Amino acid sequence: MSANLIEYFNKEPRLGFLSTSSNGGQVNSAVFGSPQMIDEKTVIAATGNNRTFANLLENPYAMYTIMEPGDSITDWKGLRVYMKLKGYETSGELIDMIRTQAANFIGEEGAKMLNAALTFEVYEVRPLVDFGQGWENSI
DSSP states (O other), rough: OOOOHHHHHSSSSOOOEEEEEEETOEEEEEEEOOOEETTTTEEEEOOOOOOOOOHHOOOOEEEEEEEOOOOOOOOOEEEEEEEEEEEESSSHHHHHHHHHHHHHHHHHHHHHHEEEEEEEEEEEESSSSOOOOGGGGOO
């Protein structure tokens, strides 16, 4: 992994999809703009008290997908970042910081709806469209 990955992951503006699954296999995919890669192996994000959070409490594995359109499907750029939830907090310094930052984008009321700060460990990064290339060729 490299600073190039961290820079790409944190590029603004961008939206991605955080996909989770319950223990029973019920899949959820939600638009997320908040995830930030803070080092080569760590991503932080915030979520409300919703299906994403409920799934993560049952099954800690998730995937964050970042996509940038191209002229054809093979020209699209992006990444699939596979992660495991390492912990969360519903009060404290991290969630307070995230709520403060989020208020600038989603307003005070929206920021208050953020229920938990999530900390993930990255265990694999793959290109959006995988033809056997490394992730470095997909951003």
